[in-house]
Amino acid sequence: MLIKKDKNIYSASHENSKTNYEKLTILINDFLEDYDLKINQISKLYVNRGPGSFAGIRNSLAVVKAIYVARKIDYYCFSFDDFDKLDNKKYENIPNLCNKIKIKKNLINPIYLS
Numbered sequence: 656m657l658i659k660k661d662k663n664i665y666s667a668s669h670e671n672s673k674t675n676y677e678k679l680t681i682l683i684n685d686f687l688e689d690y691d692l693k694i695n696q697i698s699k700l701y702v703n704r705g706p707g708s709f710a711g712i713r714n715s716l717a718v719v720k721a722i723y724v725a726r727k728i729d730y731y732c733f734s735f736d737d738f739d740k741l742d743n744k745k746y747e748n749i750p751n752l753c754n755k756i757k758i759k760k761n762l763i764n765p766i767y768l769s
Contacts, residue, residue: 658686658687658690658697658699659750660698661698664747666749675711680718699728700719700729700730700731701730701733701749701750702731703732704766705765706734706736707768708768709768716765719732720763730761733749737752
């Protein structure tokens with residue numbers, strides 16, 4: 656997940672684990688605490704929509720959608736495949752890359768591995 660607060664961008668990743676879905680909200684809370692952030696300070700959320708496992712993507716997107724419903728924080732779902740023709744495909748560049756290809760906010764279109 657990547658979080659943009661004002662002009663600051665924060666990202667975190669975790670090793671894929673069968674138990675991550677059970678502790679996803681804990682991981683997010685720990686992430687926010689590590690950077691001394693509060694949920695109400697966040698202006699946008701960026702979440703990788705895949706490709707990946709059905710359960711992992713479903714859980715990640717469900718949490719992001721819940722944050723949107725509860726706090727009205729816009730989110731952008733991307734895949735690195737969306738940026739095939741662009742340079743600088745790094746997490747810290749995700750907001751700019753999403754702007755370049757005009758990723759629509761609050762739209763989910765997951766990519767599951769078969």
